[in-house]
Every structure is written in structure tokens, then in C-alpha cells.
Amino acid sequence: MVYHHLYSRFATRSEVRVAVIGAGNYGSAIVTQDPATPRLAVVAVADISVDAARAAYEKGGFDMSHVTYAETVGDARQKIRAGARIYTDRSEILTEIDAVDVVCESTGMPEMSARYALAAIANGKHVAMITKDCDVAVGPILKRKAEQAGVVYTPVDGDQHGLLIQLYEWAKSVGLTVLSGGKATDGEFIYDRAAGTVTIQTDKKIHPPSVETITVAPQDARYLEMIPQGRTAEYVAERARILAGLPQPGSYDLCEMTIAANYTGMKPARDALYHAPLRITEIPVAYCGADDGGLFAASDVIDLATCLRAPDESGLGGGVFLVVRCDNAYSNHVLTTKGQIANYDDSAAVIYRPYHLCGVETSTSILMAGLLGIDTGAENYRPRxxxxxxxxxxxxxxxxxxxxxxxxxxxxxxxxxxxxxxxxxxxxxxxxxxxxxxxxxxxxxxxxxxxxxxxxxxxxxxxxxxxxxxxxxxxxxxxxxxxxxxx
Known part of the structure; x- marks a missing residue:
């Protein structure tokens, strides 16, 4: 990657000082990665729970003798100037601290997120927006306000929509035609042929009436095998019926796809998406154009996929994917014969990233904003x-x-x-x-x-x-x- 070249040659400062608002799982991971991340310093953490804010530093292995509570802006400024890291339950003060370059908004509360983002921009600070509930509602106007103020408003690496936006931008930059793209849901459907069962593998709680495992009727087992050529719509519909008792994608999944659509211009084929259960090898078969045996009537379609796989097969890891082609015949031959997984007629191939690391990898977006003054989104963010x-x-x-x-x-x-x-x-x-x-x-x-x-x-x-x-x-x-x- 070129990050070290960019940072060493074009950085406007030597270090990015960060404030994290919201010390949940995501925000805490930004803090715990601080000691391992060059040029990054999380100088302040806020949460409605003061214990949670302090615990983020404890989890990161910081010397807690240099971590202290601050209640006011003046108190925080003085302690940071003296070399301390501060934590607080007064989130609003973090947007006013001089020694903060980037505010990571991670509360998960859209109203408060909008308030903190607006205040950060007004105080000349970059905003790394992690609260997708806010971003999907008012992200374009916040980005516009940031640009007018001369600061950055950015989605973040680690969130699936942020990673999908970057993958899409890369594909367009090298001349690929994007047929579809999306993210894999965090849960994966594990198909045990011998037992005749499908079990969801997830870290989320399963709420009734959904169940963890379903038994597949013998007459239905054929629909869980590889989709035959020309039968995509039938197989996708039958799988939806067979697997309906398992937990399905949630509103939060569609929320991330809405943000990605607003950044990239990709569009849903239908309002609820297909979110088909698919093997990795089936993504280019199903999520391409109807003329080539897929589901979609147009290109640039956005959707979800739940990975369907055997226990010993690789999964998508909650990552992101694109189905692409090259419009030049020779280029497309190279694309589909050099290891990429193609559909039956080699008219499309899937490119995928089988992981998203949440706050562990968000530092790239933070450092891009703080060191270079650029975001990791796309140029034309609009409320489409x-x-x-x-x-x-x-x-x-x-x-x-x-x-x-x-x-x-x-x-x-x-x-x-x-x-x-x-x-x-x-x-x-x-x-x-x-x-x-x-x-x-x-x-x-x-x-x-x-x-x-x-x-x-x-x-x-x-x-x-x-x-x-x-x-x-x-x-x-x-x-x-x-x-x-x-x-």
C-alpha cells in the first residue's frame, strides 16, 4: 500500500490527535489500536458512562497514571497539554478542545451524533462518522458544511459501507464496469449436507420466531446445491422459502447499503433488496445481468448476500464484494481466467474482501483526514x-x-x-x-x-x-x- 509514502511526503502534521465520542465496541477498538498505530494519538474519550470511557483506555493497556477525568473544556485542555489522556461523560466538551484534530462520532444516537458533528465542524475539526443512523439521514449536508468550513467529513474504513465505497471507487478507477456490489451479512448459513441442516453462525442474539438451525426437507436439498446455469431466479426464491426460519438481514444492513448507494450512485433493484443466500462462487452467477442468467435488469445494482457454505469452506467474513466485467474482450479474458471467480459464460467475475475489522482498521480514514485533509468516501455524496x-x-x-x-x-x-x-x-x-x-x-x-x-x-x-x-x-x-x- 502507499499509505507510508503519502504520510511521509504529504502530511501536514506529524501526528493526528483524536477524540472518540462513544466508547462502545467500535469506538473502543479505535482506542485500543492507538498504541500500535503510528501517527495516531487518541487524546480524549467520552461516553455517557464514565466507566466505559475510562475502560477503553484500560483495554488498550495505557498507563492509567497518565489517564484522568475531565469535566470542562478548560480542564481537558490543561491536562492534555500536560501530557495526559482524558476521559469524560461530558461528550460536548470534546468538540471544543484545541488539541483535537479529528472527532470520531460513535454514539449510535442520530440526534446526538448530528449535534456533535455539527459542533466539531464549527470548531474546525474533521469528523469521522461512525454513527450510520446519522449519516444515512443527514450525511450529505454535513459533508457539504465540512467542505465549506475547510475540514473533512468522512465515512470510515472498518464499516462495511465505507469499505464498499472504496472498493467501488477503485474498480471505477481501473476501468471496470460494475454490475453489482454489496456487503455480506455478518451471519453465515452453514449447510451440513450429512445432517441435512442449516445453522446460522453469528455473534448476535437470535430472537423468536427465528431459530438457530433448520432441518432441510429431502425434496428441498437440491436447492442448496450450486445454482445451475439459467435457474438463478428459481433457486434464489426457493432458498428464501427454505431458509426463512433463520435470522434474516436487519434494517441496519439496509442502512449501510443506503449510505453506500448515496455515495456511489449504485441503486437497489427493489426496495427490500434480494439479500440472497449465496456461495462465494454463486455471487457472479446471481448478481449479474438477466441476459447472462442473473437477477438484475441493469448494472450498478446494490444488494446484500448471506454466505451459504459448508462447515469446512471459506466464508465472506462480513466483507464486501463487487461483480464486475471488462468491456474489452481481451481485458475480460484476463479478468476471468487469472483466478477470479466468474459466472458460467465468463461475462462477470466477483472481487471480494472477506473481512471488515470495525474500529481496528478505522485509523486509515482518521489519518487520511488528519494528515492529508482528504476523506475515504466518494466525491459526489448526495441524498439519492x-x-x-x-x-x-x-x-x-x-x-x-x-x-x-x-x-x-x-x-x-x-x-x-x-x-x-x-x-x-x-x-x-x-x-x-x-x-x-x-x-x-x-x-x-x-x-x-x-x-x-x-x-x-x-x-x-x-x-x-x-x-x-x-x-x-x-x-x-x-x-x-x-x-x-x-x-
């Missing part, structure tokens, strides 16, 4: 699509909408529309707010179905984003539904 929610059960008036793990709602990806009655509501503008009306199961939730909170920075930013990027004459939810029914 919104993640929206559909009631999975009856939701009563006054109920509080939950996050992307709330089973009372499912997610869809649709063209972005402004905040207005009748328009489908951006999913994360719902979070923590109350239903204004009774919402029957199966109903797509619109803005007039939610009580708008007073004084919300997130909602204000979203309206500003609408004014900057979206037409006031955009179609309503009814128009969208009629368009989808015709297609």
Missing part, C-alpha cells in the same frame, strides 16, 4: 435514497419508535423525498419519537404519522439538506407506491 420503515405489526398512537433493531418495523430503500406530509419518513427521524396516529401493520410510515420533536438538530439539518439537494416538487409516497406497482 432514504431508508424508510414499514410497520411489521400494529403500532398504536403514542408508541415510541425504536432503532434499527426494533422488530416492530422493517426497512426499505426508496428514492429520497423532502420532509413533508405524505412523504415516506427517513427512518432515523422516527427514532425516539412518538407515533402521531395508529399505524396498521404493513403501512409505510410517512412524516404525518410521527410527532416531530421540538428543537431537534437532526430534523433541522434534514430540512436544510432537503432545500439544498431535493426538489420541493418530489413525488409523494402514493406516487412511489403506484410507480412500484407498475414496475
Amino acid at each position: 435514497y432514504d431508508l424508510v420503515k414499514v410497520a411489521a405489526r400494529d403500532i398504536g398512537r403514542g408508541e415510541v419508535f425504536g432503532n434499527d433493531h426494533d422488530p416492530s418495523m422493517s426497512a426499505r430503500i426508496v428514492p429520497a423525498r423532502p420532509v413533508a406530509p405524505g412523504n415516506l419518513a427517513c427512518a432515523h427521524l422516527l427514532r425516539g419519537n412518538r407515533a402521531a396516529v395508529d399505524i396498521p401493520a404493513g403501512t409505510a410510515i410517512t412524516y404525518d404519522m410521527v410527532e416531530e420533536p421540538e428543537g431537534s438538530v437532526l430534523w433541522a439539518l434534514r430540512r436544510e439538506q432537503d432545500r439544498v439537494f431535493l426538489s420541493s416538487q418530489a413525488p409523494s409516497a402514493t406516487d412511489i407506491q403506484q410507480e412500484e406497482s407498475r414496475s
Whole structure:
């Protein structure tokens, strides 16, 4: 890689001083990698739990005699100047500390994330946005504000959408035609032929009615073998039926794909995505054009895949993938005969990255911002699509909408529309707010179905984003539904 050349020749400073807001699993991994990462210094950590903030340094093996609590901006400045690392439960002070170059926003709370990002930009600090719930709702306007302020707003390596954006940008830069791309879900379906079972391998809790293992009926076993040429749609549909009892991709998966679509211009073939269970060898077979036996009518399609594999086979590791071709016949011959996995007629090949390391590898995005003043996203970040929610059960008036793990709602990806009655509501503008009306199961939730909170920075930013990027004459939810029914 060229990182060391870039840093040594073009860096504007010798070290990047970082503040991490949100000491969960992701944010803590940024801290614990600090001692092993040249040019990176996490000088401040904040969390609503002061114990969690302090524990991030403990997990990193820091000398805790040089780690201390700070309650005010002045206190933090003085202690950092004296060589200490600080932790706090006053997250807002981190955006005002002079000795911070990059703020890593990792709270997972879209309203607070928007507030901290806005404050960091106003104080001349770069923002590494880890809270995808905020990024998917108002990321484009935050990036625009950062550019106007002369700082960087960036997605991060380690998050799957950030890695997919970079893989896509690389593919386009070397002249590949991208047919599709996406991420692998964290859970993988392990098919034991001898036992006739499929078991999900995941670190997430399994909630009823989903189960960990299903038994495959003998007549269905053929659908779990390699997809035959010309039978993709049939096999994908049958697998969806057979494996329906296992945990399926969640709203958080679609959230990341929405951000990637907004950065790259890739588009979903349908609003709920296919998220097919596929072997690595089947990705170029299924996720290519219909003319070549795949599912898609167009190129540049974004989707999910759940890795289906035997216990002794390699998996996708929650990584990312592209299905590509070369438009020159000779180049395409090289592409499909030099080790890449191709489809049946060699019209497409899969390129994949079988891992994402979360906060362990986020330092590349942080250092790019802090040392070079560049982001690791794509150039034209626009609100092309919104993640929206559909009631999975009856939701009563006054109920509080939950996050992307709330089973009372499912997610869809649709063209972005402004905040207005009748328009489908951006999913994360719902979070923590109350239903204004009774919402029957199966109903797509619109803005007039939610009580708008007073004084919300997130909602204000979203309206500003609408004014900057979206037409006031955009179609309503009814128009969208009629368009989808015709297609």
C-alpha cells in the first residue's frame, strides 16, 4: 500500500490527535489500536458512562497514571497539554478542545451524533462518522458544511459501507464496469449436507420466531446445491422459502447499503433488496445481468448476500464484494481466467474482501483526514435514497419508535423525498419519537404519522439538506407506491 509514502511526503502534521465520542465496541477498538498505530494519538474519550470511557483506555493497556477525568473544556485542555489522556461523560466538551484534530462520532444516537458533528465542524475539526443512523439521514449536508468550513467529513474504513465505497471507487478507477456490489451479512448459513441442516453462525442474539438451525426437507436439498446455469431466479426464491426460519438481514444492513448507494450512485433493484443466500462462487452467477442468467435488469445494482457454505469452506467474513466485467474482450479474458471467480459464460467475475475489522482498521480514514485533509468516501455524496420503515405489526398512537433493531418495523430503500406530509419518513427521524396516529401493520410510515420533536438538530439539518439537494416538487409516497406497482 502507499499509505507510508503519502504520510511521509504529504502530511501536514506529524501526528493526528483524536477524540472518540462513544466508547462502545467500535469506538473502543479505535482506542485500543492507538498504541500500535503510528501517527495516531487518541487524546480524549467520552461516553455517557464514565466507566466505559475510562475502560477503553484500560483495554488498550495505557498507563492509567497518565489517564484522568475531565469535566470542562478548560480542564481537558490543561491536562492534555500536560501530557495526559482524558476521559469524560461530558461528550460536548470534546468538540471544543484545541488539541483535537479529528472527532470520531460513535454514539449510535442520530440526534446526538448530528449535534456533535455539527459542533466539531464549527470548531474546525474533521469528523469521522461512525454513527450510520446519522449519516444515512443527514450525511450529505454535513459533508457539504465540512467542505465549506475547510475540514473533512468522512465515512470510515472498518464499516462495511465505507469499505464498499472504496472498493467501488477503485474498480471505477481501473476501468471496470460494475454490475453489482454489496456487503455480506455478518451471519453465515452453514449447510451440513450429512445432517441435512442449516445453522446460522453469528455473534448476535437470535430472537423468536427465528431459530438457530433448520432441518432441510429431502425434496428441498437440491436447492442448496450450486445454482445451475439459467435457474438463478428459481433457486434464489426457493432458498428464501427454505431458509426463512433463520435470522434474516436487519434494517441496519439496509442502512449501510443506503449510505453506500448515496455515495456511489449504485441503486437497489427493489426496495427490500434480494439479500440472497449465496456461495462465494454463486455471487457472479446471481448478481449479474438477466441476459447472462442473473437477477438484475441493469448494472450498478446494490444488494446484500448471506454466505451459504459448508462447515469446512471459506466464508465472506462480513466483507464486501463487487461483480464486475471488462468491456474489452481481451481485458475480460484476463479478468476471468487469472483466478477470479466468474459466472458460467465468463461475462462477470466477483472481487471480494472477506473481512471488515470495525474500529481496528478505522485509523486509515482518521489519518487520511488528519494528515492529508482528504476523506475515504466518494466525491459526489448526495441524498439519492432514504431508508424508510414499514410497520411489521400494529403500532398504536403514542408508541415510541425504536432503532434499527426494533422488530416492530422493517426497512426499505426508496428514492429520497423532502420532509413533508405524505412523504415516506427517513427512518432515523422516527427514532425516539412518538407515533402521531395508529399505524396498521404493513403501512409505510410517512412524516404525518410521527410527532416531530421540538428543537431537534437532526430534523433541522434534514430540512436544510432537503432545500439544498431535493426538489420541493418530489413525488409523494402514493406516487412511489403506484410507480412500484407498475414496475
